[in-house]
Amino acid sequence: MVEQERLQAAFDKIRERMLTPTGEPALPGWTRQIQFYFPDLEQYWLLEVVDGLPQALQALPEETEAEVRITMSSDTFVKLMERTLSGFVAMTRGLVKVKASMADMRRMQVFM
Numbered sequence: 690m691v692e693q694e695r696l697q698a699a700f701d702k703i704r705e706r707m708l709t710p711t712g713e714p715a716l717p718g719w720t721r722q723i724q725f726y727f728p729d730l731e732q733y734w735l736l737e738v739v740d741g742l743p744q745a746l747q748a749l750p751e752e753t754e755a756e757v758r759i760t761m762s763s764d765t766f767v768k769l770m771e772r773t774l775s776g777f778v779a780m781t782r783g784l785v786k787v788k789a790s791m792a793d794m795r796r797m798q799v800f801m
Contacts, residue, residue: 690729691763699770703736704743706800714741715799724755727763757789757797769801776801 707715719741725734733749752758761769765784768774776798779785787794 691767695767696727696730696763699767700734700736700746702770703800704746707738707741707743716741716796719796721757721793722753722755723757723759724749724753725766726752726758726760727766728760729762729764732763757793758787759789760786 709715717740719738721738723736723738725736733752735747735749735753735755737744761779761784765774765779769776769779789797
């Protein structure tokens with residue numbers, strides 16, 4: 690289980706990776722709601738992306754019907770964002786569960 694500061698820093702990295710160095714969206718035209726669930730913290734978070742631009746992060750009291758749903762421990766999330774754990778390894782070991790279309794999963798490689 691990680692501290693809230695490290696969790697927030699990991700979310701900040703997602704937001705940074707969604708933008709090019711010039712501040713343009715890395716995924717223009719992509720609009721989705723992405724729900725993150727961390728069972729070890731019993732927390733749900735929602736990140737809405739509108740036309741490729743990340744919006745404000747929202748803490749949720751319960752699960753929602755987002756187009757993309759990601760479940761993993763907070764430690765796995767932080768390691769993914771710090772790039773000390775690869776997404777491929779996390780997926781093949783069952784550390785991350787994703788409910789999303791294949792097209793959305795490909796797009797998520799930009800920021801995960």
